[in-house]
Amino acid sequence: MDQISQQDSPSITPRMRAAAFSVHIFTALGAGVALLALLEAVREHWSAMFAWLGVALVIDAVDGPIARRLDVVRVLPNWSGEVLDLVVDFVTYVFVPAYAITASGLLLPLAAPLLGVGIAVTGALYFADRRMKSPDNHFRGFPGLWNVAAFYLFLLHPSPALSSLGVIVLIVATFVPFHVVHPVRVVRLRWLTLLLIAVWAVLLIFTLASDFDVGAPVTISLCAIAAYVVASDAAIRLVRSFHP
Template sequence: MDQINQQVSSTVSPAKRVAAFSVHVFTALGAGIALLALLEAVREHWAAMFWWLGAALLIDALDGPIARRLDVARVQPNWSGDVLDLVVDFVTYVFVPAYAITASGLVLPLAAPLLGIGVAVSGALYFADRRMKSADNHFRGFPGLWNVAAFYLFLLHPAPAVSSLAVIILIVATFAPFHVVHPVRVARLRWLTLSLMAIWAVLTVVAVANDFDVGVPVKSALCLIAAYVVVSDAAIKLVRSFKA
């Protein structure tokens, strides 16, 4: 198979190979942005950290469609876009947020190091799990979105004991057999999901731009959208079970 891929790649023009490799560079740029986010976190510039994590999230949303458009897997067979994507996702979705949760004072001080380790370890295991997505493209368990979890902790700023309990629940939920909707790949109610994600993105920008000092309507809307993502699959299955 490798020999076939090499033969296919050798027939591709240099310009196409450069274009395809540039997509890998674009993906890898997320790792550099993660470093910038971590530097801001070390300085306790939390809003700035989330701006950088948001930029990394944007790259993650764009690189896949571009890679498929340029047929990167075929044109550059020596480079694994899947592995690269997982590496970058781990540092942006898990590692930097784990530091923020540990160092921000949002959780109980004595528990913070253990919770941070729990986030990092559970996140690493999740990204290595071949069953992380179901056949219908739902995430299996809490999908390691610790950047989003950290955002809600900063947004709602609950008592440290409550935050600590929430982190523990999410660590356990990483391995729980329930499904969470993928905002793009799940076909069912995609129009609704994408519409809510657009609203969520706007409200998130508003919250970060105001250093999380936003009113109840914004916080409530963000929480309701999060609830939809988490429970929509279970709710639909429950309704269908009653109809059956």
């Protein structure tokens, strides 16, 4: 059955189409939120920028389950939720954070524009890579989470040289085939991952409310959770290699 006949099927009612399209509108709202985040970044209101990027993150986390529940792919076959999601993700995960990292003064002045371009270009390439997820739903390489990388740069505030080096490492890591945990879709230790992500979200909100003026316990906890997300798969594979 072709797309038109599917969409005109008597089993698909106007109410179902309206509900399905509302999901696409909800997803696209993330692009509007990204614009609000960019406006705050231009004003150097960094905590407000990250707050809006956090709202975009929530939208991205919620829209997929709603779309699957409403069977949006079948009800509206002429609209690609996958493409829409990638467009919005690029703006919120890559483009706005790239501006913040470049314009914040965290990088070496001469290197900042080049590294900003590097973030945007490699981020775009990553979102176009059909191998970005492994069969077990891990991300392959650094998953273009420049919003999170920017948050940690603002939190830790290393020297410009060290920050620039860190950005270079992440740009290169985009194309390195190591695995990073997807917080929701990876089944292994999902309960632990979700628990840690919930703790991370609470600490992040506290950090933004405090305008990044937090003590060592909060900073250490945030870094430990990030280390788990990035390195847990490699650690588990290493342990299994010694104990098959």
